Amino acid sequence: MPARGDLPTGAPIWNDLTTDDLDATVAFYTDLFGWTHENHGPEFGNYGTFFLDGKRVAGVMPQMSPQSPLGWLVHLHAPDVDAATEAAKRAGGSVVLDPLDVMDLGRQAVVVDPSGAAVSLWQPGTQTGFETVAEHAAPGWHELHTQDFDASVPFYAELGWTPRIMSDEPQFRYAVDEVGGQQYAGIMDDPRSGVPGPSYWLVYFGTDDADATAARVTELGGTVVRGPEDTPFGRLLNVTDPRGATFSVIGPNTGAAQA
Template identity: 45%
Template sequence: MTDTAPIPAGSPCWVDLSSSDPEASKAFYGELLGWTFETGSEEFGGYITAFLEGKQVAGLMQSQEGAPANVWSVYLGVSDIEATNEAVTANGGTIALPPMTVGDLGAMGFVIDPSGGFVGEWQFGKHVGFEALDVPGAPAWFELHTRNYAAALPFYQKAFGWTTQVMGDTDEFRYSVLAVDEVQRAGVMDSDSFLPEGVPSNWIVYFNVADADAAVETIQRLGGAVLRGPEDTPYGRLASVSDSTGAMFSLLQHTS
């Protein structure tokens, strides 16, 4: 869907990449997803915005010393970041980055959920998030892979106001989705049994592609790697991959 309506509070509203080599990342995603880029002023740290056919879809920045590098971050939209942070700490989360104002664009912060998942917050100003969603080249889905599903799910319900639907509740597949106005916007997966040793709970962004197999070939040619798939699932043809700097993400090809 191309989503030009306001993104509901609590829903994923933005993603950005902290890259050790922004120029390499621009070349990679420009070819893979058809993005063009615009670099902001020094006032905003030279933050790079990615566009798909003129619509903003993601951000890119130089990783900072001492901060995670080559990782995608997911941001949840909030109407009041200070009130949200009070709810975060009241429900077992911690504040990783206190709120900071970004000019007239909005305010940002990062929190850690009780399962260890690192997620961003964005209080809307002039920057209202994605201008396109779930079309080829745009973000399509957002998923928390958690090592403590029993703690993570109620945290997002209480801290971010999520209304969730249970999609599966067995040891083999335990999964719930955030649903707003009957639109599914994100998922939480019980991943403790399959996350590699030492890998914490983490958010994954899926990008829509018209052809997952062709996208995988392009990724390999551009110096990325295929971690899993492509494979057919009830939700489409999926693949887990990494870019030329090692940043992990997933691909989603819708199938009939």
Template identity: 40%
Template structure:
């Protein structure tokens, strides 16, 4: 399970790239019990979603030409520059070279060899998210990949992840990834990886990471989201042994998921 006792390779930050910050803030603060706090006049519009004064995620403008709205997970690193070298050595690409973010920390953004975007955060004054695993906070990260086997090899090289594959029937396999020291024994799962079915690939789906936010009522939260302009990709559905989940796109098209229950099947 996710915790805020971050170790290398565990998710420690999450932000949304949005074409309209004000619209994104209006959407997510209507769906969740979140407030928005600007990072200040020198932050280029970047700011923090908070719940009860604790940071649960962040939002900023799209920084790349032609970039699509998306949530980006960041994984803990003790050395962003060394992680850059590992990413490039494993066949990934650099989207944003390691850079200092004032005194908060050092960040970098990459794409894995299948095209999924992610980042790393080397803590400074800001260790990472203040809270996870509570209602309306990050509780799981998930990768849909056009080549799950290649993605697994890549992340093992970069972050030393290990995996447990689980059959979901109909030849579908769900992989839970774990990180050394990333949780209690028997409860170390940090996220999942799924192979995109061929029909999805034929329809234009690409590799992408998306977050799961915990909810006490998946159906009610989904209804609030659609009322605020979200599009439903997977309606509220019971997943045996996991919980009740839904997947949506926000009003700008960034995918995210909701879950009531424990996503850690590991």
């Protein structure tokens, strides 16, 4: 489906991947999801965009220094990135990258939330984020796995979320950012579920067939960490790509757990 119109403040607007092997990573994702890739050249640090049927779905870049963290980074919509950065600091976060202009594409900062998860703040310019979501091979969901749920929920509220506690069970506590009946992202209390740290943001991509995607991941040199398994939210697959970056894939259930 097309990307969701005007995104509320704080909602995921983009995701991109930092890798230590650009060619191998591009080959993996283009083969797995049928994406195409455009490298924007040395003047952009060889940052590239992945497209699904001509529409932007994700970015990819080479690791710029040995200190640059590898893996997927989630960008949250920040109409005023300078104000959002100050709000993040007031809410107990720290700043990794001060606000800066990325040519005419937008303005960006990177912060670390109180639980230790890094997240980007993106003020759109000409780069307005996803162009399609919630379909096969497109971004479907973004989820914070936190070691400090009680600090994380108010932190993201300061960044614009409207949090709603969806579940507060002994082994499953979960909050969503929900605006006008539309859910945009989630926060999982990992210790409540018995999951050790660290805290991190997880990107989900859609699939029409989770089992076929799992088989293809393995064929392409990735690793299936868990699943596929039916859940109340869809058939879930947790994966690492050949360079070790973690992501999830979700598709229609095949059994009794189908919602």
